[in-house]
Amino acid sequence: MKIQQLLQQARSDLDVRGLPTPGLDAELLLAFSIDRERHFLYAHPAKELSSVELKRFRSLVARRMKWEPVAYITGRKEFWSRGFEVTPDVLIPRPDTEILVEEVLKLSVREGEKDIRILEIGTGSGAISIALASELKNAFITATDFSPKALAIAMRNAVNNNMEEKISFLCGDIFEPVEEKFDIIVSNPPYISEDEFRLLAPEVREYEPRQALVAGPEGTEFHRKLARDGERFLEKNGWLVMEMGAGQRFTIEKILKDKDYCDITFRSDYAGVERVAMAKKRE
Ligand SMILES: C[S@@+](CC[C@H](N)C(=O)[O-])C[C@H]1O[C@@H](n2cnc3c(N)ncnc32)[C@H](O)[C@@H]1O
Numbered sequence: 001m002k003i004q005q006l007l008q009q010a011r012s013d014l015d016v017r018g019l020p021t022p023g024l025d026a027e028l029l030l031a032f033s034i035d036r037e038r039h040f041l042y043a044h045p046a047k048e049l050s051s052v053e054l055k056r057f058r059s060l061v062a063r064r065m066k067w068e069p070v071a072y073i074t075g076r077k078e079f080w081s082r083g084f085e086v087t088p089d090v091l092i093p094r095p096d097t098e099i100l101v102e103e104v105l106k107l108s109v110r111e112g113e114k115d116i117r118i119l120e121i122g123t124g125s126g127a128i129s130i131a132l133a134s135e136l137k138n139a140f141i142t143a144t145d146f147s148p149k150a151l152a153i154a155m156r157n158a159v160n161n162n163m164e165e166k167i168s169f170l171c172g173d174i175f176e177p178v179e180e181k182f183d184i185i186v187s188n189p190p191y192i193s194e195d196e197f198r199l200l201a202p203e204v205r206e207y208e209p210r211q212a213l214v215a216g217p218e219g220t221e222f223h224r225k226l227a228r229d230g231e232r233f234l235e236k237n238g239w240l241v242m243e244m245g246a247g248q249r250f251t252i253e254k255i256l257k258d259k260d261y262c263d264i265t266f267r268s269d270y271a272g273v274e275r276v277a278m279a280k281k282r283e
Helices: 002-016 021-031 037-043 050-067 069-075 098-111 127-136 148-160 192-201 219-235 249-258
Strands: 076-079 082-085 116-121 139-145 167-171 181-188 233-244 261-270 274-281
Touching: 002 050, 021 037, 021 050, 021 069, 021 098, 037 274, 050 069, 069 076, 069 127, 082 127, 082 148, 098 116, 098 127, 098 181, 098 233, 098 274, 116 127, 139 148, 148 167, 181 219, 181 261, 219 233, 219 249, 219 274, 249 261, 249 274
Parallel strands: 116 139, 116 181, 139 167, 181 233
Antiparallel strands: 076 082, 233 274, 261 274
């Protein structure tokens, strides 16, 4: 069968199954099956696959039909225009999280030429720290996670992106592995509530690590801990920058106001959902 026919058939099968982006998924899986980029498919719609390639493609589509995320099937995800290895031990980096990176970059630029120390809590695949390291010449980044398996992937991603000398990776529970103070603490913490978790699409609920997603009944338990203990690990005028979910502003604002933070601000994502909370530690 030709590439064009295979794409049509796979798109239709995935569509019937209710998958949200059947055309894109079919193209990504077919390109991966034949070890090519996606644009090759448009340039060679009449190419026939070998029997080995065809078998491979069919088995990948069968996995997607069971809602396994494409990124776990291919083992790759792009973030900040860089390539990252992903496995079911790490959350698949989301485009929304690039907004968190943008906000940290804006704060870092304000510091001018001075060296800047950044702590990332819950680094997962390492996407945030690696993106920041690629942009900031004067940053020293410490990235933590309590999952040794996630950290192993983050370290490989740092090496593959040539950023390993700019990031120290530490394993432990939230602030437990760090001792010094930082200018910026950044985190994309788990922020799904127990109730929301039950309603998530199967590709998230059944495949992504639960410990990367869920944080207590309201989804704000991790923000609470970051705000409470973060005070001790922030320099005066240092910033806490956290990703958040829809409808969490009221609770997070209260959490920050109850602690020693000022200049509390929120930034929305491109869909208009408040996505990032920022606050400065008082002098
Ligand atoms: C939402 S994921 C974010 C991953 C990555 N930073 C990203 O943005 O794609 C949250 C991460 O926090 C880690 N994590 C969860 N609980 C933790 C804890 N108590 N201490 C340290 N890390 C934790 C998880 O292993 C996961 O990697």
